[in-house]
Amino acid sequence: MSLFSLWWEALPSLLVGLLEALKLTVFSVGLGFLLGWILAFLRMYGGTVAARVSGAYIEFVRGTPLLVQLFIVYYGLPELGLVFSPFAAALTAMALNTAAYQAEYFRAALSSISQGQVLAALALGLSRFQMLRDVLFPQALRLVLPAWSNEVVYMLKSSSLAFIVGVMEITGRANLLAARRFRYFELYLLVAVLYLIVVFGASSALAAVERRLRLPGLGTEPARPRMA
Amino acid sequence: MGDLLGEWFGFLHGVGVTLQVVAGVMAFGFLFGLGLALTQVYGPRLLALVATSLERTLRGIPVIVLLLVVYYLPWDLPPLLVAIAALGLCSSGYQSQIFHTALRSVRPGQVEAGRALGLTDRQVLVHIVLPQAFRLAIASWANEFSAQIKETSLVYIVGVAEILRHARRIIAYTFGNSLVIYGFTALIYFALTRAGNAFLRRLERRLAIPGLGKPLA
Amino acid sequence: MRLVQIVLGFLAVMAFGLAAEEVFVVGLDAAFPPFTWVEQGEYKGFDVEVMRKIAELQGFRVEFRDLPWATIITALAQGKIDIIASGLSVTCERAQVVDYSLPYWEVDQAILVRQDSELNAITAFLGTVVGAQAGTTGYMWLEDNLVAKGVPVELRAYETYDMAVRDLEIGRIAAVLCDTDTALGFVNAGRNVKIVGIVKTGEQYAYAVTKGDPYGLLPRLNEGLRKLYELGIWAELVAKYFPGRAVEPVPLVPNDPCR
Numbered sequence: 001m002s003l004f005s006l007w008w009e010a011l012p013s014l015l016v017g018l019l020e021a022l023k024l025t026v027f028s029v030g031l032g033f034l035l036g037w038i039l040a041f042l043r044m045y046g047g048t049v050a051a052r053v054s055g056a057y058i059e060f061v062r063g064t065p066l067l068v069q070l071f072i073v074y075y076g077l078p079e080l081g082l083v084f085s086p087f088a089a090a091l092t093a094m095a096l097n098t099a100a101y102q103a104e105y106f107r108a109a110l111s112s113i114s115q116g117q118v119l120a121a122l123a124l125g126l127s128r129f130q131m132l133r134d135v136l137f138p139q140a141l142r143l144v145l146p147a148w149s150n151e152v153v154y155m156l157k158s159s160s161l162a163f164i165v166g167v168m169e170i171t172g173r174a175n176l177l178a179a180r181r182f183r184y185f186e187l188y189l190l191v192a193v194l195y196l197i198v199v200f201g202a203s204s205a206l207a208a209v210e211r212r213l214r215l216p217g218l219g220t221e222p223a224r225p226r227m228a
Numbered sequence: 229m230g231d232l233l234g235e236w237f238g239f240l241h242g243v244g245v246t247l248q249v250v251a252g253v254m255a256f257g258f259l260f261g262l263g264l265a266l267t268q269v270y271g272p273r274l275l276a277l278v279a280t281s282l283e284r285t286l287r288g289i290p291v292i293v294l295l296l297v298v299y300y301l302p303w304d305l306p307p308l309l310v311a312i313a314a315l316g317l318c319s320s321g322y323q324s325q326i327f328h329t330a331l332r333s334v335r336p337g338q339v340e341a342g343r344a345l346g347l348t349d350r351q352v353l354v355h356i357v358l359p360q361a362f363r364l365a366i367a368s369w370a371n372e373f374s375a376q377i378k379e380t381s382l383v384y385i386v387g388v389a390e391i392l393r394h395a396r397r398i399i400a401y402t403f404g405n406s407l408v409i410y411g412f413t414a415l416i417y418f419a420l421t422r423a424g425n426a427f428l429r430r431l432e433r434r435l436a437i438p439g440l441g442k443p444l445a
Numbered sequence: 446m447r448l449v450q451i452v453l454g455f456l457a458v459m460a461f462g463l464a465a466e467e468v469f470v471v472g473l474d475a476a477f478p479p480f481t482w483v484e485q486g487e488y489k490g491f492d493v494e495v496m497r498k499i500a501e502l503q504g505f506r507v508e509f510r511d512l513p514w515a516t517i518i519t520a521l522a523q524g525k526i527d528i529i530a531s532g533l534s535v536t537c538e539r540a541q542v543v544d545y546s547l548p549y550w551e552v553d554q555a556i557l558v559r560q561d562s563e564l565n566a567i568t569a570f571l572g573t574v575v576g577a578q579a580g581t582t583g584y585m586w587l588e589d590n591l592v593a594k595g596v597p598v599e600l601r602a603y604e605t606y607d608m609a610v611r612d613l614e615i616g617r618i619a620a621v622l623c624d625t626d627t628a629l630g631f632v633n634a635g636r637n638v639k640i641v642g643i644v645k646t647g648e649q650y651a652y653a654v655t656k657g658d659p660y661g662l663l664p665r666l667n668e669g670l671r672k673l674y675e676l677g678i679w680a681e682l683v684a685k686y687f688p689g690r691a692v693e694p695v696p697l698v699p700n701d702p703c704r
Contacts, residue, residue, distance in 0.1 A: 063374075063418040065381035068392065068410055075399070076407035078615045085617070086601070157290035164385070166601050171293060176602055179515040179580035182522055182542050185300035192289045192297055199288040226375060300516075304525045387511070400476075400607065401484075 001181075007190050010177050017170035018194060024087070024159040024169065028094035029152050035095065036102030043107055054103070061100035067161055069093045074165045090162035098155050101226060102148065109143040110136065142213055149206035153199055154226055160195070170194060235398060242391035243416065249311050249380045249390060254373060256316030261323025268324070269331045270353075279324075286321030292382055294318055299386045311383035315376065322372050330365035331357065363435055370428035374421040381417065391416055467505045469660065471496050472526035474514040476605040478630050479686040480532035483511065491686040492530040495549075496652075498678055499669030513604060515580030518543060524655055528662060532624065534582045534648040537703035544658050546666040547696030548649035554583050555628035556642040557621040559613060564620060566642025573619035576601045576609035582648055583622040610636055624648075626687065649700060670696045 001009075042054035061069070073096075074089040084092060113136060121131040163172030174191045178184040267279035286294075295314040298305075305313070334357050342352040384393035395413040399406050473492065475483035481490040488509045500507045507528070512520055517533075520526050522542045534552070535545050558564045569575070570591055577584035579602035591598050601618055603609040609621045614637045621628075621638070628640055654662045673679045673695070680692045 060414075060418060063421040064414040065378040065392075065417055067381045068414045068417060071392075072407065072410045072414065076410050078617075079405075079407045083615055083617055157288075160290040160292050161382075166603065171290075171296070172602070175515065176579060178519070180538060180585065182519045182539075184516060184519050185297065185302065188293060188296045188300060192293050195290055195293060196285060196288040200284075226371070300519065302523045304523075385513075 001183075003186055006181070006183055006186055010174070010187055010190060013173050013177060014170050014190065014194060017168060017173040018198065020087075020167065020169040021156065021159040021162075022198075024090055024094060024162060024167070025152065025156045028091055028098055028159075029155050031091075031095035032098035032102050032155075035099035036106055039099060039103035040106035040110065043103065044110060058100045058103050061097055062104070066093065066097045066158055067164070069097055070161060070165060086162070086166040089165055090159070090167050094155060094158065094162075097158075098151060101151055105144045105147040105151070106140065108147075109140040112143060113139050139218060142215060142218055145206075145210050145213065149203065149210065150226070152206060153203055156199060156202060157195065160191075238394045238398070239391065239412075239416065242389065242394040243420070245308075245388060245390040246377070246380050246420070249308065249315070249383060249388065250373070250377055252308075252312035253315040253319050253376050253380070256312055257319030257323045257372075257376075260316065260320035261325075262327050264320060264324035265327035265331055266353075268328055283321050283324045283328075286317055287325070289318070291315060291318045291379055292385070295382060295386060307383070307387040310386050311380070311388050315379055315383065318379070319372065319376055322375075323369070326365050326368040326372060327361065329368070330361040333364055334360045360440060363432075363437060363440060366428065366432045366435065370425060370432065373428060374424050377421050377424055378417060467660070469500075469505060469507055469527040469662065470525075471507045471509050471528045471530050472512050472517050472520055473509060473529070473531035474517060474605070475509075475511040476607055477514075477532050477627060479626065481530075491682060492532060494682055494686075495670075495673065495679075496528070496530045498673055498682075499666060502672050503665040503669050505665070514578055515604075518580075518653075521653060521655055527654065527660065528666075529653040532627070532650055533653055534624075535651050535699070535702045536582060536585070536648075538585075539653070540702050542656060543653040544656055544663060545699075546652040546654070546663055547670060548651045548699050549670055549695045549697060550626075550650035551693075551697065552624045552626055552648050552650065553646050554586055554622050554644040554648075555625045555640045556644065557610065557613060557623065557628050557631065557638045558619065558641050559616070560637050560639050562619070562639075562641075564641060569620040569641060570596060570598050572597050574599045574601055574617075575620045575622060576603055576612060576618040577622045578603050578606045578609060581606075581623070582646065583624065586644065586646060587622055606631075610638060613638060626690075647700065649697060651699075667696060 039054045039058060042050040043058065044051070046054060070090060070093040073084060073093045074086070077084065117135055118131060121135045122128070126134065159169060160171045162169050163175060166172070168176075170191055171188075174187040175184075178187045181187075264279045264283050268276045268283070271279065291314070294317060295311070298314040298317075299307075299310050338356055338360075339352055342356045343349075347355070380390060381392045384390060384396065387393075391413055395409050399409055473481045473488070473490075475481050475488060475490075477490070479490060480492045481488065483489065488511075493509065496507050496509075510526055512526070514531075517526075517529055517531065518539055521529050529543070532550075533539075535548060556566055556569050558569055564573070575587060575591075575598055577587055577600070584600070584602060587598070587600050592600060601609075601612075603612070606621070606623050606627060609618070609623070610631050612618050613621050622644070625643065631638055632640060652666050654660070654666075670679075673682075679695060683690060683692045
């Protein structure tokens with residue numbers, strides 16, 4: 001069978017898998033976004049104990065491989081009675097992982113906004129909540145956007161790990177198709193091509209959003225994003 | 229659990245293999261990545277374009293997919309080589325970006341000044357641009373280094389006997405204890421990334437030149 | 446001059462070594478007891494021992510290499526290994542890319558469920574999650590006879606059968622489909638599983654070599670099987686690895702896998 005007819009035959013199944021990968025990415029980054037803000041706030045304003053705990057969590061997660069975290073969730077937690085399906089395990093591990101990285105981006109963004117603005121807002125009579133919503137967040141979100149886009153792309157690529165615990169995303173499907181046709185190299189090559197297309201698409205879209213939201217005079221945040 | 233000592237040696241051996249892979253990957257990524265970055269900044273236009281697209285391609289493919297593609301090449305490569313080639317290619321994409329940024333932040337005026345003093349292009353590169361660029365790059369490079377320590381956990385799937393593969397082997401024949409063993413595995417990685425970062429931060433301080441700024445991110 | 450002498454000496458030793466003994470790489474998935482497994486870095490199992498004995502009788506040497514099951518055919522087709530000896534069933538798809546020895550074993554597919562489960566051979570496959578090792582005839586049977594025919598069942602592919610059985614024990618899946626002897630192995634090892642039914646697939650195991658048999662291995666493997674049986678070694682090995690199983694004469698009469 002020629003390369004292209006093999007690819008053509010595999011494409012429908014791989015596209016279904018791609019959808020699964022996108023689902024994993026969107027949900028995990030979304031959950032990580034919420035959890036990341038919580039961790040960042042605890043680390044900055046949460047009092048000694050909460051700040052320590054949040055800091056330790058962030059450092060530990062950032063210092064260990066996502067794959068090992070996935071194995072702890074999928075193989076380890078059932079020993080405590082917590083049995084996740086492959087998708088739920090992958091989603092949990094990915095969300096817990098990206099939350100730690102996102103927390104650091106948020107913290108860097110928050111700390112680069114001058115304390116003077118907070119004081120000024122409070123002096124003008126804004127409540128703490130209004131100050132957060134109208135002064136800190138709009139700036140912090142813009143500052144964090146480059147690192148955050150990077151993180152989205154990183155998680156999109158990382159979702160390919162989920163096949164190791166049996167999620168039928170794109171790599172897993174390629175693996176099963178290849179097991180019957182004995183054409184691994186060609187099928188993984190197709191997976192690589194599909195990822196390239198989606199990654200380029202996602203980064204261009206996110207770059208467009210960045211350009212759209214850019215404010216003159218507002219700098220970029222100083223945290224160093226992970227490579228993606 | 230009679231041969232607990234044997235398990236310990238197994239883990240130590242795994243750490244040794246992981247460090248070998250990391251060293252190979254960083255070296256491969258350094259050479260190829262620096263080559264790509266130099267081509268992008270100083271190469272002829274067409275080659276620079278090729279280098280840029282290659283860099284972006286390498287950064288757009290998940291490591292695990294690249295690893296599987298290399299593994300299933302129709303050549304009989306030993307697993308260690310497969311691992312180093314695949315992760316090294318990925319890393320060269322990132323390292324190229326790091327060096328690209330660093331090279332760009334050495335001001336063009338310095339290159340011109342060097343030339344005006346009668347240095348050849350090669351001398352300008354070796355004595356003026358690279359010493360500064362490397363110093364500027366070291367913080368990002370350290371970041372990439374610890375990222376690669378973590379990435380190496382993947383290579384167990386092509387049969388490299390590193391830390392994670394050892395952990396899985398123990399679990400396979402002791403029937404369980406997954407939580408403890410994977411937890412312990414995580415601690416080993418944590419210690420490795422910590423130690424690597426501390427070492428590189430010291431190196432960075434040692435090599436620092438007063439007045440030489442951070443690269444433009 | 447010294448250097449030339451050393452090099453020549455080295456070459457002579459190499460040439461002598463090569464002429465003295467042919468070495469073939471036998472690929473296996475060391476997670477398929479009682480046919481293959483690994484213990485303290487040593488390859489064990491029925492197929493491992495049969496291969497060693499055949500090599501001895503036929504005057505060649507074998508080296509074993511552990512590979513993920515799903516990839517083992519590709520590795521042989523690409524020439525990364527020379528022989529597969531790992532409880533490999535003869536199938537039509539595989540026969541397109543590798544060549545088989547005469548068959549030496551017959552199996553069907555067994556349906557495993559948890560010991561406390563009330564599922565039977567029918568309900569185990571209705572609206573449940575069923576696991577099998579990726580790239581096995583068990584997995585293919587599920588794909589071809591259930592999923593392709595619209596039976597509401599979810600498949601889960603595993604790297605090894607051991608992992609599938611583990612997930613069955615903790616309740617992540619409802620059933621596992623695997624070769625009968627392997628299934629019996631799990632039951633006899635005291636795992637929390639039982640066999641609730643057999644799917645009669647009538648599969649035959651055989652050894653496989655690269656397509657076209659470039660090293661002329663097939664006649665030697667077939668001859669080796671015949672000799673093992675005649676010398677009574679075969680019966681000893683069957684008794685050692687499959688206590689209580691009847692000894693059939695080998696090689697068996699091959700079925701046509703593409704019928």
